[in-house]
Structures are given as C-alpha cells and as structure tokens.
Amino acid sequence: MTKTIDVQVNAKNIADIKKGYPLILKEAIINPDALREEGSIIRLIDRNRKFVAKGYYGNQNKGIGWVLTRKEDEEIDFDFFESKIAAALARREALFADPETTAFRLFNGEGDGIGGLTIDYFDGFYMVSWYSEGIYSLKHHVYGVLDKIVDYKGVYEKKRFDTKGQYIEQDDFVKGEQGEFPIIVKENGMNFAVNLNDGAMTGIFLDQRDVRKAIRDNYAKAKNVLNTFSYTGAFSVAAALGGAVKTTSVDLAKRSLAKTIEQFSVNGIDYEQQDIKVMDVFDYFRYAKRHELKFDLVVLDPPSFARSKKYTFSTAKDYPALLKDAIAITEKNGVIVASTNNSSFGMKKFKTFIEQAFNEAGSKYKILEESSLPKDFRTNRDFPEFNYLKVVILQKLK
Structure with missing residues (x-):
C-alpha cells in the first residue's frame, strides 16, 4: 500500500490547481518537511485542512510532484493508471490504424493525466520514460496495465531523473522480446532507424x-x-x-x-x-x-x-x-x-x-x-x- 501524506498548499497556488494546473511547485508547499519518501501519494489541503487535490511526490525540475486527481474519493491505484492509459490509447486509435506512421507518442505525461511519465510507440515496441524517482516507484502499476491492455513485442524504459544528486540517463530492456536494433519505423511514409537501447536518444x-x-x-x-x-x-x-x-x-x-x-x-x-x-x-x-x-x-x-x-x-x-x-x-x-x-x-x-x-x-x-x-x-x-x-x-x- 502506497503511503499517503497530507501537504498544505498556499492560497495562491490552490487557485491555480483548482483551474487545472498540474505541476505541484516547490514554493506552493507550506510544510515541506512532511515530504520524505518519493512515490508517496500526497493529499493537498488548504490551511483549514480542506481537500484540494491528490497527487504523488516526485522531484522534477521546479516541481515536487504532479496532481493526479481533484476527486477526494478517487484512489491512485492500478485502476486509476489503467483508466488513464486506456483513454490515451483510445485517443491514438487513428495513429495505430495508419500504416504510414508506426512511431508516435502514446502517453504524454500531464497531458494524458499523469505527469512525469511518457510512453512512446515504435512499431510494436514501447519506450517508457520516467522523469522522477517518485513516478518510477509506481512503475508496477504502469507495467501491469501494459500487460493487460496492449499487445507488445517488447518494452524498454529510460530513467531521466536525479538520484543522490546525480542526473542519470539510463535505458533498459524490461519485458517481452528484445529488439534487433536498429528497427525501422515509418513516419508519414518516411523510414527512420531507431535504437531503444542506445542512450538518451532513439534516433528521431x-x-x-x-x-x-x-x-x-x-x-x-x-x-x-x-x-x-x-x-x-x-x-x-x-x-x-x-x-x-x-x-x-x-x-x-x-x-x-x-x-x-x-x-x-x-x-x-x-x-x-x-x-x-x-x-x-x-x-x-x-x-x-x-x-x-x-x-x-x-x-x-x-x-x-x-x-x-x-x-x-x-x-x-x-x-x-x-x-x-x-x-x-x-x-x-x-x-x-x-x-x-x-x-x-x-x-x-x-x-x-x-x-x-x-x-x-x-x-x-x-x-x-x-x-x-x-x-x-x-x-x-x-x-x-x-x-x-x-x-x-x-x-x-x-
């Protein structure tokens, strides 16, 4: 069970969060000492302890995490991740159906409802990029969802976050079959060679x-x-x-x-x-x-x-x-x-x-x-x- 902690947010930033701003800024937090373990689920509350939103703790650039829901009774669990990733898949149906384009962004972080996480599709292979230790600690949900709802050849990941004060760019094979790189993908009928296990860049x-x-x-x-x-x-x-x-x-x-x-x-x-x-x-x-x-x-x-x-x-x-x-x-x-x-x-x-x-x-x-x-x-x-x-x-x- 992922730990949930209460975090107080100042009035100025509460207004932005209620309008839909997804990033939890460092300066927004009144009691930063409450933040100890990245990956914790955080309940954002005002000075009167009234619920504002729920998200996760994960340091990324100027933020300390991302808002995931403004519904107090919505749990951040496997079902939550499945609903967000399934909705993203549905939005890309036209791209999946296009034989002239076989590489695209499947899940775009906060734009698809989970900041700090992107998933790219490369002709049957999936590249998952993690932008904080916090979201990486929730990886079991993401990989569980991929196992359940997509038919993949193989899954790779890139870690793009600070660990112990040091920025790392690390890529790893996760599951399925390992690709024989480069694989050739199409984009509007053009061919591009990509590598999913060759450092920060894929080739396109x-x-x-x-x-x-x-x-x-x-x-x-x-x-x-x-x-x-x-x-x-x-x-x-x-x-x-x-x-x-x-x-x-x-x-x-x-x-x-x-x-x-x-x-x-x-x-x-x-x-x-x-x-x-x-x-x-x-x-x-x-x-x-x-x-x-x-x-x-x-x-x-x-x-x-x-x-x-x-x-x-x-x-x-x-x-x-x-x-x-x-x-x-x-x-x-x-x-x-x-x-x-x-x-x-x-x-x-x-x-x-x-x-x-x-x-x-x-x-x-x-x-x-x-x-x-x-x-x-x-x-x-x-x-x-x-x-x-x-x-x-x-x-x-x-």
Whole structure:
C-alpha cells in the first residue's frame, strides 16, 4: 500500500490547481518537511485542512510532484493508471490504424493525466520514460496495465531523473522480446532507424513529425537545403524525399555522421550525394560566409542549451544571434524553419527573437506558417508552458 501524506498548499497556488494546473511547485508547499519518501501519494489541503487535490511526490525540475486527481474519493491505484492509459490509447486509435506512421507518442505525461511519465510507440515496441524517482516507484502499476491492455513485442524504459544528486540517463530492456536494433519505423511514409537501447536518444524526435512532413511536402522541392544541429539528419531525409537538389547536415557530435548515413540509407537515398559535416554550427556559418554559400531552405532547431569548447549557447538569450547568422546565408525568398523546444518562453517571445534578428540583419520576412506539438503530444491548452515546441516557418523577403 502506497503511503499517503497530507501537504498544505498556499492560497495562491490552490487557485491555480483548482483551474487545472498540474505541476505541484516547490514554493506552493507550506510544510515541506512532511515530504520524505518519493512515490508517496500526497493529499493537498488548504490551511483549514480542506481537500484540494491528490497527487504523488516526485522531484522534477521546479516541481515536487504532479496532481493526479481533484476527486477526494478517487484512489491512485492500478485502476486509476489503467483508466488513464486506456483513454490515451483510445485517443491514438487513428495513429495505430495508419500504416504510414508506426512511431508516435502514446502517453504524454500531464497531458494524458499523469505527469512525469511518457510512453512512446515504435512499431510494436514501447519506450517508457520516467522523469522522477517518485513516478518510477509506481512503475508496477504502469507495467501491469501494459500487460493487460496492449499487445507488445517488447518494452524498454529510460530513467531521466536525479538520484543522490546525480542526473542519470539510463535505458533498459524490461519485458517481452528484445529488439534487433536498429528497427525501422515509418513516419508519414518516411523510414527512420531507431535504437531503444542506445542512450538518451532513439534516433528521431517524434515531436517534429508535422514539421518533417511540411518540409517534404511543401518546401524542399528543387531546393538547396541546410540542416543545422542535424542530429541524425531526419529533416535532411524529409527534404531529400521532397525533391531537394542537395542537403547539407551539420552537427558537432561525431556519431551524427554514421547516424545520418543510416537514415539516408534506410530511405534508399545515396548519402554520397549529400553533404554531412561534423563541425560546430557556428563555425559552419563562418565557413559558409567565407565561401559565399547560400541556401534556399535552412532548418534551425538548436538544443535549448549547448556547450562546446568555444561556446555556451542558450536559446533564451542567443537565438536572435543564431537566426541572424542563418539569415546571412539564406537566399532572397528562401525559407527558414525556426524552431525551439525551450519551455521557458512562449511563442510571443519567440517571435520577438525573430523580429530582432531580421531587424539587426537589415532584412524583411513574412511568416508562412507556425506550429507547435503534434496531437499525440497532448497538452493542456490552458497552460501553454507545457506545449514547449514552437516552430515558425518564414520567408526571407530581402
């Protein structure tokens, strides 16, 4: 039986919780000393000991846990987890039925009712990611539900949380059959090689599915494409399949070369006809300017924070300068896919970065389209901070 403890919440945060805010913030708790063992079920109460909500204790970033229910008599047990996961499955029925897409987010944390937990689907294999020790201590419920309601080939997990002051990224085989990696999944008819037992990344960021489709279908034909911070080259694959004349993929990580070759190869694309450069993106911008290289389509999707020997980069302060560099090597009437997954600012702020960069570059632009997370990355529309992805596709006018 999971222990339940009473935790007092201050009045300001009670109002937010009642409106549906799911994260239990550290500063919201009046009696933090009551929190001892992660995974405990916590009853949130006001100063008069009146019930507010129920959740679990698990340290994750600025939160100490997540609200799970606002019903006092609802138990946080196997049936609770089954109801949430079954509802998430039902919402993704169209994706399960689509033979052209065999990889997607099955369960998206607080958007599907259980913060700190995500489940991704990869053609019969399931990847469960745990974001705190607290939710991990409730894993028996989640795995029990998967045993009961899904027909899986195999289940893997990634632990993404602090333990004894040390952040760990650990992946493990859990049950079923072990995959022979890479396995090839489909996304809107494109092939991608994924590994579920090879560290933090699988080989593809599932949240950019809609953007890859847009690049392939609407922006790549007959274009010279630059893909920066290219990781395994997924945007480059989409561009090549969309008829790009040539793609150039740039990433500092040494393993990006072999991974990008692999992604081209599983799509029948001759990687030798593409450029794959293992180098710092900022160095590449200088190289491109020196050699007067210009591109018709530039993809700019940096990590929120990155550190190399020369630079420390943060999208929150450095995105305008990065975009300004991209503008300089984009052809007139060329297209820039500006993207960020930094949750610390919203779309409105992101657009001010775009405006600043073009002003400083002495250039003009128009927005062609904008997007955020795809539907399987379910979020609460009242709390945009959880809808972290911001993508603006724009055209350089001069």
